[in-house]
Amino acid sequence: MAELHIIGQIIGASGFPQSSLFCKWGVHTGGAWRLLSGLREGQTQVDFPQTGEMAHWSHPIDLHYTTKGLQGWPKLHIQVWHQDSFGRCELYGYGYCHIPSSPGHHRLQCATWRPLGSWQEQLAQMFVGGGPQLRSPDLIYSGADRYRLHTVAMGVVEVELGIILRHFDRYGIES
Amino acid sequence: MASSNPSVFLLMINGQIEGANFPEYDDLYCKYCFVYGHDWAPTSGLEEGISQITSKSRESHNLIWNFPLDLTFKSTNPFGWPQIVVSVYGPDTFGNDVVRGYGAIHIPFTPGKHTRTIPMFVPESTSRLQKFTSWLMGRRPEFTDPKVVAQGEGREVTRVRSQGFVTLQFNIVTKDMKKLGYDTSPGSSEATPVTGLSGMDQPYTL
Numbered sequence: 473m474a475e476l477h478i479i480g481q482i483i484g485a486s487g488f489p490q491s492s493l494f495c496k497w498g499v500h501t502g503g504a505w506r507l508l509s510g511l512r513e514g515q516t517q518v519d520f521p522q523t524g525e526m527a528h529w530s531h532p533i534d535l536h537y538t539t540k541g542l543q544g545w546p547k548l549h550i551q552v553w554h555q556d557s558f559g560r561c562e563l564y565g566y567g568y569c570h571i572p573s574s575p576g577h578h579r580l581q582c583a584t585w586r587p588l589g590s591w592q593e594q595l596a597q598m599f600v601g602g603g604p605q606l607r608s609p610d611l612i613y614s615g616a617d618r619y620r621l622h623t624v625a626m627g628v629v630e631v632e633l634g635i636i637l638r639h640f641d642r643y644g645i646e647s
Numbered sequence: 648m649a650s651s652n653p654s655v656f657l658l659m660i661n662g663q664i665e666g667a668n669f670p671e672y673d674d675l676y677c678k679y680c681f682v683y684g685h686d687w688a689p690t691s692g693l694e695e696g697i698s699q700i701t702s703k704s705r706e707s708h709n710l711i712w713n714f715p716l717d718l719t720f721k722s723t724n725p726f727g728w729p730q731i732v733v734s735v736y737g738p739d740t741f742g743n744d745v746v747r748g749y750g751a752i753h754i755p756f757t758p759g760k761h762t763r764t765i766p767m768f769v770p771e772s773t774s775r776l777q778k779f780t781s782w783l784m785g786r787r788p789e790f791t792d793p794k795v796v797a798q799g800e801g802r803e804v805t806r807v808r809s810q811g812f813v814t815l816q817f818n819i820v821t822k823d824m825k826k827l828g829y830d831t832s833p834g835s836s837e838a839t840p841v842t843g844l845s846g847m848d849q850p851y852t853l
Binding site for chain 2: 477479480481483484494508509510511514515516517518519520521522523527528530531532533534536555574575576577634636637638639640641642647
């Protein structure tokens with residue numbers, strides 16, 4: 473069986489309205505993939521940057537997968553949350569990116585979005601915060617039911633990933 | 648040395664902790680250590696170190712350590728790839744050593760020269776009472792073991808403040824990774840690199 477190593481970091485995020493941010497992340501794969509070791513999901517620390525507006529998480533990722541097929545190549549999905557000084561959390565963005573399929577070192581920028589409510593909800597959000605969230609988080613990485621959503625652009629999450637492939641060439645896979 | 652059927656691969660790290668950029672602090676020193684998985688073992692070199700104290704000069708605001716890293720690891724499995732953990736300390740206004748930042752990064756795995764700048768952060772008190780007592784006593788929250796910054800678990804409870812950067816340089820040499828079947832760079836497989844797999848529509852079973 474072919475093996476895939478994903479080693480890297482979720483570096484941080486920028487371009488969000490406020491910078492006291494944290495991130496929930498997970499890796500989604502198809503059925504042919506099996507996780508041998510490593511954490512498939514997690515949550516970063518909350519960073520309150522002193523210099524600049526970029527929040528830094530330096531959250532390590534180290535995953536070892538084996539696979540019997542190429543379908544369902546791993547995807548990294550993320551949710552960015554804002555935590556205010558009272559400890560209240562508010563959703564700031566959803567996003568996903570494919571794990572690169574070529575070996576080597578990659579720096580990815582994952583653009584994020586958040587659902588936009590009706591104008592009443594937007595008005596309420598301006599004054600009391602909060603806002604609509606997805607009921608089923610699989611919408612982050614699937615395109616099936618997206619057409620019913622109305623979204624707005626949020627910031628960018630930076631991810632640094634190294635990819636090591638093993639025995640893919642044995643099966644004629646050119647990556 | 649030349650064995651045709653290797654069972655381990657080697658990772659040689661030559662590099663340096665070049666320096667740091669902390670706009671608010673001066674007279675800093677740093678410590679480093681490595682965090683790695685069960686399959687990994689260091690074969691030569693120093694796994695931990697502590698640098699000199701460096702100050703900003705009048706000309707530049709950079710702190711320079713120029714602190715050497717020379718280390719070799721061996722392993723059978725890339726899982727648990729080594730991470731370097733750097734922590735920076737300096738005196739506060741009363742002369743006590745307090746931590747000014749923790750940071751970590753995976754050692755690059757493609758052979759060659761790499762420069763990495765890593766963000767440095769310190770933990771924050773979670774409650775206002777703790778914040779007040781730490782201000783009163785002049786003691787900042789610290790991690791009892793700096794190695795937690797290289798772990799992905801249990802971070803959701805920590806609140807941090809990032810306040811600087813450390814620049815590291817690495818020269819990486821690997822041995823026998825290709826012989827063990829590991830592809831670490833796009834050019835290393837014989838086939839021409841193809842980006843994206845979207846062209847493969849029908850199921851392709853390995």
